Amino acid sequence: MNEKINSIGEAASNAANDIFFDKTTSFFSWIKTFLTWENLFRLIGSLLILFIIWLAFRLIAKAIRRVPESKLPAQRAAIVVKFLRYICYVVIVLYVLGLFGINLKAIWGAAGIAGVAIGFAAQTSVSNLISGLFVLTEGSIHVGDTIIVGDVTGIVDEVKLLSIRVHTFDNQMVRIPNSTIINSNLTNNSYHNKRRWTVKVGVDYSTDMNLAIETLKKAPALCPTVLKDPEPTVWFDGFDSSSINLVVAVWFKPADFLQTRNDIHIAIKKVLDEAGISIPFNQLDVKIKNA
Numbered sequence: 001m002n003e004k005i006n007s008i009g010e011a012a013s014n015a016a017n018d019i020f021f022d023k024t025t026s027f028f029s030w031i032k033t034f035l036t037w038e039n040l041f042r043l044i045g046s047l048l049i050l051f052i053i054w055l056a057f058r059l060i061a062k063a064i065r066r067v068p069e070s071k072l073p074a075q076r077a078a079i080v081v082k083f084l085r086y087i088c089y090v091v092i093v094l095y096v097l098g099l100f101g102i103n104l105k106a107i108w109g110a111a112g113i114a115g116v117a118i119g120f121a122a123q124t125s126v127s128n129l130i131s132g133l134f135v136l137t138e139g140s141i142h143v144g145d146t147i148i149v150g151d152v153t154g155i156v157d158e159v160k161l162l163s164i165r166v167h168t169f170d171n172q173m174v175r176i177p178n179s180t181i182i183n184s185n186l187t188n189n190s191y192h193n194k195r196r197w198t199v200k201v202g203v204d205y206s207t208d209m210n211l212a213i214e215t216l217k218k219a220p221a222l223c224p225t226v227l228k229d230p231e232p233t234v235w236f237d238g239f240d241s242s243s244i245n246l247v248v249a250v251w252f253k254p255a256d257f258l259q260t261r262n263d264i265h266i267a268i269k270k271v272l273d274e275a276g277i278s279i280p281f282n283q284l285d286v287k288i289k290n291a
Helices: 002-034 037-065 074-099 104-121 123-138 178-183 209-216 254-275
Strands: 146-149 152-159 163-168 173-177 186-188 195-203 233-239 244-252
Touching: 037 074, 123 163, 123 178, 152 173, 163 178, 173 178, 195 254, 209 233, 209 244, 209 254, 244 254
Parallel strands: none
Antiparallel strands: 146 152, 146 186, 152 163, 163 173, 195 244, 233 244
16 A cells, blocks of 8 residues: 555656656747847847937936026926936837837727826826926926915925925925916915015004105115115005005015015104104093992
8 A cells, every 4th residue: 555655656756857847948948049149139239229218318318407597497307307207218118018029009009098098087187287287388486486376375395297385384285286276366476586565554643744754764774675676665545534544665585575574564663653653543441430
């Protein structure tokens, strides 16, 4: 009985060895048929072409990055380089598929059908992508600009094809889809190199109006960030129920917004106090009657 079991085990082992030997021999035979001089030169040529494609992309990307920012802003250059990188990937993939003899016409047909299906499934993303192209070509937003979109106010960190990223003044990151940028009113406080700030001031009705104007004209001179060109101006804005209203308008650089806003309010209060001009404010008189 044991001899019979041993003979069966030995026969199975010999059969497994024969199958393994046959497979190994077939594999090495396939390797030998593949490792020909013709295939070796074809492999070297393919690697050389892939290297040339990669090198061309690197040289073009380097040339784009060297373009002065006055002609090509940094975020546009980054988008162009990314777009070229995707094109490079597609060219490499198509070339490799062609080496393996894959029918590219069938792939293009399948890609067209898949593109239609994906387009219906991702209408929002496509809308943001198209809007991103408009945002980039329009040039109304740049990295570092202070913008207002809806109820979001912040500084632009990135401008991408699908969205822009800003950080608010309390350092929260907000992602705004590009379709929202296109379909909403956008305020860019940094688009121009000068901004104007206006302050409405009310003075008592007993105040001499000429004195009030001349006094308020002294306030901008006390603010170091206020520009002299355009010149600060003061004008009357009308008569209110308890005050005569005037407006003080000053110009400054966008980066000096907070300091200018603080300085001009402090300066207005200072020159009015020095001139003895009071600013009306609501008062409550309480009369106590004896019972």
